[in-house]
Amino acid sequence: AQRVTQPEKLLSVFKGAPVELKCNYSYSGSPELFWYVQYSRQRLQLLLRHISRESIKGFTADLNKGETSFHLKKPFAQEEDSAMYYCALRAPGGYQKVTFGTGTKLQVIP
């Protein structure tokens, strides 16, 4: 069974400090991994996906297959980064379900 673990319910950092939101997964194979974000009063939306190896709003995430992790990082936190962040996993293939973690609330203190 596939599983996503986000160990921190709440992460508080000061503005300008580095941010790392942890995500570990359980899946035997090569999954597709994503980070979704929910800003206050907005819909959940895709932030980034591992396959694109992109940086969005200064955030990056590297898939570490050895540690089965997909941590989200940003070198300098901004107040507008305050939101709920969800890590998600999907098995390869079009009809596969997406499993979400429990989410981490990021609070950036001015």
Place this chain on the structure above:
Amino acid sequence: NAGVTQTPKFQVLKTGQSMTLQCAQDMNHEYMSWYRQDPGMGLRLIHYSVGAGITDQGEVPNGYNVSRSTTEDFPLRLLSAAPSQTSVYFCASRTTLGNTIYFGEGSWLTVV
């Protein structure tokens, strides 16, 4: 673009009542799903559909029914509401091979 539209946004039900949460998408997506969001539990998949006429159970299907008669609509029915079904419900859609899930705004349901 409307995207994914859910109604109602807020609802209070009495235990034992039934209701339907409506979901519609205008992006011609094959894949639609319903999640519930609870504190400390994250998003849990209730039911999903890979196309009109095809539905399947997710992680927490008990107490819920779905149908998919058209590509656009994917209603979620609560058969006999229980306080444990108090939650925020999200409808979502994507293309079959797509990497991006599009979410509705959420429906806040309270069962008293």
